[in-house]
Amino acid sequence: MTRAVALVLIVGLLGAAGPAAAQGPIVAQFWYSFGGTNREVTEAHIKRFNESQSKYRIEGTFQGDYFEALAKIRAAAATKTAPAAFHVIGEAVPQLAASGLFENLEPYAKGPNGVNLEDYLPGQTQNTYFDYLGKPPAPLMVLPFFRSTPILYYNADMLAAKGVKVPTTWDELRDAAGKLTVREGSETKVYGFEVPVDWWFWFALLHEAGGSLVTPDGKRAAFREKGTEALQFWVDLVNKDKTMKRPPGKDYNAWTVTNTDFINGKTAMIFTSTAFLNYMTENAKFKLGTAFLPGKVKQAVPTGGTFFVIARDAPTPQKEAGWAFIKWMTEPAQTISLSKATGYMPIRTSAVDSPEMQAFYKQNPNYKTAIDQLRTAQRFPYTPALIEIQREVIQPNLEAAVLGIKSAAEVMQAAEAKANEFLAKQP
Amino acid sequence: MLLFALVYLYPVAYSAWVSFYEWDLAMPARWVGVANYRALASPEFLEVVTNTVTYSVGVVLLSQTAGLALAVLLNDRTRMGALFRASIFSSYVVSWVAVSLLWIWLLDPQYGLVAHLFRLVGLPALNWLGDHRLALWSLVLVTVWKTVGYPMVIYLAGLQAIPGDLYEAAALDGAGGWQRFRHVTWPLLTPTTLFLLITLTITSFQGFDIVKIMTQGGPVTSTVIYVYYIYEQAFQYFKLGRASAAVVLFFTVIVALTFAQWLVFRRRVHYST
Numbered sequence: 001m002t003r004a005v006a007l008v009l010i011v012g013l014l015g016a017a018g019p020a021a022a023q024g025p026i027v028a029q030f031w032y033s034f035g036g037t038n039r040e041v042t043e044a045h046i047k048r049f050n051e052s053q054s055k056y057r058i059e060g061t062f063q064g065d066y067f068e069a070l071a072k073i074r075a076a077a078a079t080k081t082a083p084a085a086f087h088v089i090g091e092a093v094p095q096l097a098a099s100g101l102f103e104n105l106e107p108y109a110k111g112p113n114g115v116n117l118e119d120y121l122p123g124q125t126q127n128t129y130f131d132y133l134g135k136p137p138a139p140l141m142v143l144p145f146f147r148s149t150p151i152l153y154y155n156a157d158m159l160a161a162k163g164v165k166v167p168t169t170w171d172e173l174r175d176a177a178g179k180l181t182v183r184e185g186s187e188t189k190v191y192g193f194e195v196p197v198d199w200w201f202w203f204a205l206l207h208e209a210g211g212s213l214v215t216p217d218g219k220r221a222a223f224r225e226k227g228t229e230a231l232q233f234w235v236d237l238v239n240k241d242k243t244m245k246r247p248p249g250k251d252y253n254a255w256t257v258t259n260t261d262f263i264n265g266k267t268a269m270i271f272t273s274t275a276f277l278n279y280m281t282e283n284a285k286f287k288l289g290t291a292f293l294p295g296k297v298k299q300a301v302p303t304g305g306t307f308f309v310i311a312r313d314a315p316t317p318q319k320e321a322g323w324a325f326i327k328w329m330t331e332p333a334q335t336i337s338l339s340k341a342t343g344y345m346p347i348r349t350s351a352v353d354s355p356e357m358q359a360f361y362k363q364n365p366n367y368k369t370a371i372d373q374l375r376t377a378q379r380f381p382y383t384p385a386l387i388e389i390q391r392e393v394i395q396p397n398l399e400a401a402v403l404g405i406k407s408a409a410e411v412m413q414a415a416e417a418k419a420n421e422f423l424a425k426q427p
Numbered sequence: 428m429l430l431f432a433l434v435y436l437y438p439v440a441y442s443a444w445v446s447f448y449e450w451d452l453a454m455p456a457r458w459v460g461v462a463n464y465r466a467l468a469s470p471e472f473l474e475v476v477t478n479t480v481t482y483s484v485g486v487v488l489l490s491q492t493a494g495l496a497l498a499v500l501l502n503d504r505t506r507m508g509a510l511f512r513a514s515i516f517s518s519y520v521v522s523w524v525a526v527s528l529l530w531i532w533l534l535d536p537q538y539g540l541v542a543h544l545f546r547l548v549g550l551p552a553l554n555w556l557g558d559h560r561l562a563l564w565s566l567v568l569v570t571v572w573k574t575v576g577y578p579m580v581i582y583l584a585g586l587q588a589i590p591g592d593l594y595e596a597a598a599l600d601g602a603g604g605w606q607r608f609r610h611v612t613w614p615l616l617t618p619t620t621l622f623l624l625i626t627l628t629i630t631s632f633q634g635f636d637i638v639k640i641m642t643q644g645g646p647v648t649s650t651v652i653y654v655y656y657i658y659e660q661a662f663q664y665f666k667l668g669r670a671s672a673a674v675v676l677f678f679t680v681i682v683a684l685t686f687a688q689w690l691v692f693r694r695r696v697h698y699s700t
Contacts, residue, residue: 071662074452099453186551188537245537248557250643266537392664400647403559 025050025057028314028321029083032060033069033306037279038146041341049328056321058085065252066306067391077101082311085322087145089306090129094138095384096309102141103310108323109140115327120144123303123377124347131379133218138382142307143326146344148273149301149370149377150204152294153280156287158190158268166291170208170233173269173294177243180268191245194267196254197234197402199395200304201271204293205230207300207378213389214381214423221389221419224412231401231408238402246402251395273304274370277343281366290366292373299376305344345370385422393418439678446672451665463672471648472656472673478563479653483631485567486574491623493571494578495616499608501579502586512583516576523573527640530569531556556642559649566637566650574630578623585619586612625688629681653677 032042039062046060063069066089076082077099088096096102109115117140122128124144127137154166158180167173177192195201206213211226237244245267247257259276261267263283271293280288293301308326310319328334332351339346340360346352352371361368380386393415401408446463450456466472497515501508518526533540534555542552555565589612597607635654638644644651644659651659653673661670 067663071452071665074665078452096453101453187546246557248642248645250645253643261537264538396648399645403646405559405647 025054026317026321027057027059028085028318028325030058030060030322030325031063031069031073031083031086033063033066033087034146035062035065037282038275038342038344041338044341045329045334045338046325049325052328053324056324058321058325067251073101077311077313080313082313084314084318085308085310085326087306087308088142090142090303090380091390092387093126093142093307093309094130094382095387097138097141098384100312101309103312103314103319105140105143105310105323108327113324113327115143115330119332119348119350120330121147121345121347121349121352121371121374123147123374123379124345126307129303129307129380130382132382133214133216135382142309143330144347145306145308145326145329146275146338146342147303147305147347148275148344149303149373150201150271150293151274151277151369151373152269152271152291153262154269154289154291155262155265155284156289158265158286159289160287166289167269167294168292169294170296174237174241174243177237177269178241181243188242188245190265191261191267192243193237193269194245194247194258194261195234195271196247196258197398198251198254199390199398200302202227202230202394202398203302203378204271204300205233205296207302208293208296208298210297214383214419218381218383218426219423221416221423223419224416227415228408228412231398231411234398235401235404235408239404246399274343274345274367275305277366278341279343281343281364288366290369292369292376295376299373300378301373301376302380303374303377339367343367343370345374383423383426385419385426388422389419393422439675442671442674442678444671445667446675448668450667452667453665456668459668463668464676466669467672467676474648475651475653475656478649478651479632482563482567482570482634482652483628485564486570486631486634487624487627489567490571490575491578491620491627493575494623495582497575497579498582498586499612502583512579516580518573519576521573523636524640526569526573527637530572531641534565557646559646562642562646562650566634566641569641570631570634570637574627578627581619581623582616585616589615621688625685628684628688632677632681 030046034042043060046058050057063072070088070092073082073086109117117125124147126140126142159166162179164176164179167176173193180190180192181188182190206223206227209226209229212222214220215222234244238246245261247254247261249257255272258270258272259279262270263280265286277290292299308329310322314322330347332348332354335346335348335351336354336357338344346357351357397411397415400406401411447458447460448456449459501512532538536542536552536554536557541555545552553561556562593611594607597611602610633654634652635658638650638652638655642650644655657670657673660666660673
């Protein structure tokens with residue numbers, strides 16, 4: 001008798017739970033890699049998305065910096081527990097795409113809840129970020145999230161006090177750094193210039209010197225000569241002129257030191273991402289100026305930041321939720337509020353042209369620098385070797401030249417050989 | 428026993444298995460036989476081993492010597508003694524992350540207190556963490572600062588176990604301070620010394636936090652020590668096979684080291700009767 005009652009109760013509860021579960025919002029995970037201000041902004045927008053509709057609920061989790069998050073994504077993918085939506089740096093896309101991690105977004109983009117890919121700024125969409133090296137374009141897998149370019153930040157008060165003009169070429173930068181450095185005995189109280197000795201800025205210098213990363217067909221490395229010139233520029237500034245500080249620490253640790261030094265008035269000019277513009281504006285106790293990166297043969301910048309992606313192995317309802325979220329995030333209204341709160345660029349042309357942003361730029365001209373600089377943006381070669389070239393060939397080896405352990409030419413020669421190894425492995 | 432097998436034996440066995448493959452977590456694993464082990468016979472890996480041995484020797488010798496000296500100096504019943512002992516030991520219990528972050532700023536050539544003090548006495552500020560010749564020794568010094576409380580406390584216990592009448596007898600025979608130390612204290616401390624030698628060596632071989640926070644293996648590769656090398660290979664370069672081969676080698680070495688030290692010191696230990 002009691003067993004029958006128990007059975008009825010269980011079936012009844014299961015029956016009740018079934019339809020009830022189907023009525024709640026579909027929950028999906030979104031992994032992101034922002035700390036500080038940008039983290040708060042991201043979380044605020046996740047909350048706004050959840051409040052704007054009741055079909056989906058996104059839960060955001062902070063996963064450390066881009067590279068730590070990449071390790072976690074791979075580990076999660078290996079156990080088929082990848083989050084429905086996350087974001088990755090552009091350089092990682094070809095390799096991760098080749099390992100089948102990403103959902104093909106073409107059906108979503110063209111479907112009923114689709115996006116108009118024409119309305120995005122140059123360099124922001126997959127097809128304008130990558131150079132497909134003469135091969136057919138890869139299917140759509142990414143949507144732009146927070147996108148940036150490196151810009152020159154300068155302490156306008158220091159420049160005005162010394163009568164220094166904002167540099168627009170490498171020679172002018174070298175000159176300005178010399179004039180702005182303040183020394184007292186053996187101590188350098190203020191450095192004229194500081195920049196993380198990092199792939200992203202080296203890429204800019206490489207192209208400014210007129211070079212490129214790979215040959216047009218992507219089969220061989222092409223950066224040795226101009227890459228050496230780029231690296232040598234830093235070597236001279238740090239060791240000969242002694243007007244540039246090399247910030248210590250690997251990867252983003254050095255970026256943090258650069259920002260902190262600039263805010264504390266220990267350096268007059270820095271290169272870093274427009275992504276920190278809001279942080280700088282709020283914390284600088286001096287007049288903040290921004291400008292294009294100085295050029296040599298020409299002006300050139302990489303774009304940076306990340307792209308939204310959806311994990312192919314996530315369950316379908318979660319993928320739907322992920323798509324709804326990333327589509328919403330790239331809508332003009334959202335890209336405007338995201339950009340104003342951080343310094344990252346609004347990615348939609350309609351957003352940039354909107355009266356709201358135009359008025360904002362009139363009041364805050366620093367925010368316009370990255371957008372205007374987009375006309376000098378360089379493309380990245382679409383090859384799985386790209387992330388290997390960044391992380392194993394270039395990034396760990398730039399330091400050795402700046403520290404005087406190896407010459408810039410030695411470093412680039414070894415780098416070219418290694419890059420060719422990686423490129424040769426590609427089909 | 429099952430728990431032991433699960434938590435200790437399984438990971439080691441799994442690492443040994445992965446070490447014969449090439450795997451980056453995203454693509455399926457590829458069998459490569461002993462290629463990962465052969466890849467360890469490279470100048471890059473040799474540098475890692477050298478760094479680790481240097482770091483370990485530095486930390487063990489310095490912290491053990493300093494620990495002994497402090498124990499001898501502070502082996503009293505005064506309040507000041509207790510205060511000093513507590514302060515010195517307090518750094519041992521604080522987290523590695525906190526200590527590393529603190530010392531990054533203390534050692535900064537522009538902002539740091541150490542640089543400031545050097546300049547006050549007319550010495551040029553050294554780039555402790557940014558100079559590839561100095562960085563590893565800077566890590567050794569920070570490690571000794573943090574961990575010297577441990578050998579100090581262990582030696583204190585060892586000192587207090589020495590019967591006072593041995594000192595009296597030695598003093599009556601005309602032995603001075605240094606002779607009393609050399610002929611009474613030091614021999615009777617050999618079990619303590621042996622214990623600390625093994626423990627400190629094994630602990631220093633496992634150093635990781637300090638590198639991850641302070642230098643990330645830099646400048647260039649001058650502070651990549653063994654466990655940090657494993658982490659880099661696995662989670663930055665996604666070479667899990669090579670990382671696993673390094674793990675297996677490490678395990679073998681630690682076990683061999685423990686056994687070797689035990690053999691060597693077995694005969695030198697004096698136990699008071």
